[in-house]
Ligand SMILES: NC(=O)c1ccc[n+]([C@@H]2O[C@H](COP(=O)([O-])OP(=O)(O)OC[C@H]3O[C@@H](n4cnc5c(N)ncnc54)[C@H](O)[C@@H]3O)[C@@H](O)[C@H]2O)c1
């Protein structure tokens with residue numbers, strides 16, 4: 094193996110798997126040892142296929158490699174598009190010994206993973222993430238699924254991959270807006286659990302925005318290490334894992350309001366983390382200086398600082414009511430006790446939440462609400 098390749102392990106007993114991170118891995122890294130049978134189905138989309146499908150195929154020497162190419166976009170993370178994966182598997186007579194491969198961003202990863210969790214009651218799958226967001230977050234941890242018009246990721250399954258292969262060279266073709274979206278989840282790890290990483294990010298954020306290769310590898314490695322650690326402690330989100338949802342209750346409400354299209358997941362999470370920091374301050378959990386630090390690093394990643402124009406506090410309340418963390422109708426949020434220390438709480442002060450929602454909502458004409 095090359096010197097520049099870095100490896101981590103997601104420690105889950107019999108479901109333990111490696112995360113392999115490096116440059117130029119697509120096309121040269123042999124993944125055949127991770128495939129039990131002869132059949133491989135690569136699931137990708139119409140944007141990624143022309144860029145990386147041929148290199149990805151080369152990672153499976155000696156195997157029968159078929160492909161399903163999906164339309165591109167969060168709005169296709171739905172039942173109808175998921176069914177195209179099953180159509181492809183059945184048309185090509187893939188058996189229960191097949192291995193699915195997700196080649197693309199988090200949308201492809203979540204859908205291919207869910208297809209793998211349910212095809213013939215479950216087959217193995219491999220993650221080959223090609224966006225920053227999918228390399229630092231969605232390819233690790235086994236959450237898979239699709240959206241519903243009434244709520245984000247509402248249908249899905251936990252299904253861990255056999256291996257995660259991260260070729261950081263794929264980020265060279267990523268549009269800047271997608272880089273910023275990925276940085277939101279990177280910053281999240283600093284805010285929830287790793288103050289050293291947060292300090293490092295404050296030094297390096299400009300290099301990351303500019304896609305400096307060495308800085309990116311370090312950020313991806315540290316992000317994956319943080320996620321692997323949390324997932325190993327609480328694979329199915331019975332407690333601790335919910336801290337990975339910092340900013341997501343607000344963020345998922347934004348994505349659903351925006352119809353799964355105009356706002357990227359990472360952008361919504363960026364704004365959502367600012368809102369979580371704002372509410373943490375209002376509830377007396379952090380100081381103004383800490384809120385400012387959190388907001389500043391998110392802004393420096395070029396992420397939006399307000400909710401979508403026209404989204405009202407009532408829209409937030411209605412959409413946040415269907416969040417998966419809620420129990421018996423009571424809202425549960427991830428808030429900050431300090432930078433680097435997140436907590437899941439149902440102690441949400443309704444009037445302070447209203448103040449946060451009003452502070453982040455803007456009318457369609459751009460005025461404060
Ligand atoms: N399962 C999890 O734990 C988890 C974690 C975080 C996010 N998610 C989910 O992931 C999704 C967001 O993922 P995403 O940000 O990767 O979005 P995405 O999958 O939509 O990819 C973003 C865009 O980049 C394109 N693209 C992918 N790789 C490229 C490359 N190398 N060069 C150029 N273009 C490329 C895609 O075609 C797409 O247009 C959301 O659905 C979110 O809910 C899941």
Ligand SMILES: O=C(O)C(=O)C[C@@H](O)[C@H](O)[C@H](O)COP(=O)(O)O
Nearest residue numbers: 230234236245246334337338341417
């Ligand atoms: O892996 C997790 O756990 C996360 O919460 C990671 C999030 O970044 C991700 O967006 C996840 O899909 C959200 O999970 P959900 O259970 O709120 O749908």
Ligand SMILES: [Zn+2]
Nearest residue numbers: 278341358362
């Ligand atoms: Zn997320």
